[in-house]
Amino acid sequence: MSIAAKANTIWQYANPKKFLATSERVLPFFWTSAAICLVVGLVWGFFFTPDDFRQGSTVKIIYLHVPSALMAINCWLMMLVTSLVWLVRRHHVSALAARAAAPIGVVMTLIALITGAIWGQPMWGTWWAWDPRLTSFLILFLFYLGYIALWEAIEDPDTAADLTSVLCLVGSVFAILSRYAVNFWNQGLHQGASVMRAGAVTGTDTTEKVSNVFFYPLFLCIIGFVLLFIALVLYRTGTEIRARRIRALLARERAGA
Amino acid sequence: MIALLLRDLKLAMRAGGGFGLGLVFFLIVTTLVPFAVGPQSDLLASIAPGVLWLGALLACLLSLDRLLALDWEDGTLDLLATAPLPLEAVVSVKALAHWITTGLPLVLAAPVFGVLLNLPGPGFFWLVASLAVGTPALSVVGTFGAALTVGLKRGGLLLSLLVLPLYVPTLIFGAEVARRGAQGMETGTPLLMLGGITLATIALLPFASAAVLRVNLR
Amino acid sequence: MMPDLGKYADAVLSSYALSLLMLVLLVALSLWRGRKVRAEMEKTEARVSRNG
Numbered sequence: 241m242s243i244a245a246k247a248n249t250i251w252q253y254a255n256p257k258k259f260l261a262t263s264e265r266v267l268p269f270f271w272t273s274a275a276i277c278l279v280v281g282l283v284w285g286f287f288f289t290p291d292d293f294r295q296g297s298t299v300k301i302i303y304l305h306v307p308s309a310l311m312a313i314n315c316w317l318m319m320l321v322t323s324l325v326w327l328v329r330r331h332h333v334s335a336l337a338a339r340a341a342a343p344i345g346v347v348m349t350l351i352a353l354i355t356g357a358i359w360g361q362p363m364w365g366t367w368w369a370w371d372p373r374l375t376s377f378l379i380l381f382l383f384y385l386g387y388i389a390l391w392e393a394i395e396d397p398d399t400a401a402d403l404t405s406v407l408c409l410v411g412s413v414f415a416i417l418s419r420y421a422v423n424f425w426n427q428g429l430h431q432g433a434s435v436m437r438a439g440a441v442t443g444t445d446t447t448e449k450v451s452n453v454f455f456y457p458l459f460l461c462i463i464g465f466v467l468l469f470i471a472l473v474l475y476r477t478g479t480e481i482r483a484r485r486i487r488a489l490l491a492r493e494r495a496g497a
Numbered sequence: 498m499i500a501l502l503l504r505d506l507k508l509a510m511r512a513g514g515g516f517g518l519g520l521v522f523f524l525i526v527t528t529l530v531p532f533a534v535g536p537q538s539d540l541l542a543s544i545a546p547g548v549l550w551l552g553a554l555l556a557c558l559l560s561l562d563r564l565l566a567l568d569w570e571d572g573t574l575d576l577l578a579t580a581p582l583p584l585e586a587v588v589s590v591k592a593l594a595h596w597i598t599t600g601l602p603l604v605l606a607a608p609v610f611g612v613l614l615n616l617p618g619p620g621f622f623w624l625v626a627s628l629a630v631g632t633p634a635l636s637v638v639g640t641f642g643a644a645l646t647v648g649l650k651r652g653g654l655l656l657s658l659l660v661l662p663l664y665v666p667t668l669i670f671g672a673e674v675a676r677r678g679a680q681g682m683e684t685g686t687p688l689l690m691l692g693g694i695t696l697a698t699i700a701l702l703p704f705a706s707a708a709v710l711r712v713n714l715r
Numbered sequence: 716m717m718p719d720l721g722k723y724a725d726a727v728l729s730s731y732a733l734s735l736l737m738l739v740l741l742v743a744l745s746l747w748r749g750r751k752v753r754a755e756m757e758k759t760e761a762r763v764s765r766n767g
Contacts, residue, residue: 403713417694468738486756
């Protein structure tokens with residue numbers, strides 16, 4: 241690829257300076273649009289939608305539970321892609337983006353777990369149930385923690401980037417394996433009763449469709465969460481890039497003196 | 498390769514090599530469970546397959562950080578990396594040595610511990626079978642975790658945090674085989690899944706472990 | 716203004732409160748660290764260019 245051609249593809253952002261300059265410009269858009277979508281979506285959903293026939297007002301939890309669960313998974317997928325880019329093309333921005341995204345994923349997973357547990361309590365009568373979906377998210381939570389812990393434990397940044405990238409790859413395979421294992425583990429005994437009613441509302445594992453009155457505010461909340469994720473990743477990657485620059489400057493200073 | 502295997506086995510058997518510690522730990526865990534949940538025999542009988550699997554898994558975990566740390570410290574790992582033997586083969590041999598010294602004794606000792614926990618009659622065969630099929634995966638996955646944390650001073654705890662989520666599929670299917678076997682039910686599906694996971698990890702994970710080891714040896 | 720949440724009021728309100736709290740904390744901590752690192756970088760750059 242000629243230099244001119246490369247300059248106009250996504251790879252131009254592998255240059256830290258270009259990344260910082262561009263993200264400075266677009267961040268205000270992402271912050272404000274995320275805020276608007278979230279406020280409108282949540283207010284609409286909380287105040288202006290009816291209760292569900294079976295679940296009463298707890299259906300309102302959907303506006304937080306579904307978007308956060310989606311982002312928890314998408315965040316890991318993004319980390320997987322950026323880890324692969326790091327392993328193949330050695331762009332530091334990519335490795336730093338994966339590192340920056342991980343804590344966002346932790347928070348998303350936590351929100352999904354907590355809202356899932358609280359939602360399930362009136363339905364199941366216990367604060368926690370080993371429903372396959374919730375259990376899979378708990379395992380995902382552990383994967384996130386391990387990933388972050390490994391970044392923190394290794395001193396050399398490039399070594400840390402390499403090791404965490406391989407961990408992300410291997411972890412992804414095992415996360416998928418675990419999903420199937422957990423489904424196997426909890427469907428054999430009780431059909432139906434423990435299938436999360438959230439699935440019924442969102443139409444993801446039954447044939448019921450989400451009625452429009454729930455769908456539009458939910459869609460807006462999902463968009464809001466996505467925009468917030470993008471804003472946070474861009475901002476946090478910028479922070480990581482600057483931190484790396486500080487380390488490089490200090491090293492040069494020590495070498496020169 | 499055989500030479501490396503024999504060397505690792507000899508090192509593990511020596512005094513201070515940690516051989517047998519896994520078994521003792523397994524015994525202690527098995528003894529502690531009735532104290533924790535009460536001595537009613539039908540309760541113990543129903544949880545026995547799972548508890549025994551969990552005990553075996555934790556005992557395997559214990560000996561993992563010694564797997565590579567000693568060779569790392571005295572420079573043997575650097576030598577092995579430059580030897581004509583590919584690093585993937587080296588890590589596979591290390592995993593095999595770990596299984597022979599830790600996993601295999603657990604498989605053989607499990608029936609004795611099953612007696613302590615009132616494991617139902619038909620369960621003994623399936624417990625041993627599931628452990629025999631599943632523990633090699635534990636060794637191979639554990640070797641990957643050991644390779645990730647080999648350079649770290651306090652790597653043991655981090656090693657557990659990284660490896661335990663990776664153990665979940667093997668644990669689920671392994672314990673399911675043991676449980677179904679104890680109840681006299683069909684064990685085909687989980688056993689196949691268990692075997693599939695073990696074979697896949699043996700075939701593929703050494704590449705990841707070797708890559709990680711190369712990074713750490715840079 | 717507040718809709719009648721019925722017997723599930725605790726569940727709904729606590730899940731909203733906890734989730735929003737976590738989001739706010741995440742954003743606040745990210746911004747705080749970002750500002751700190753940015754200031755540190757500018758300080759270090761200024762110092763290095765002076766001495767370099």
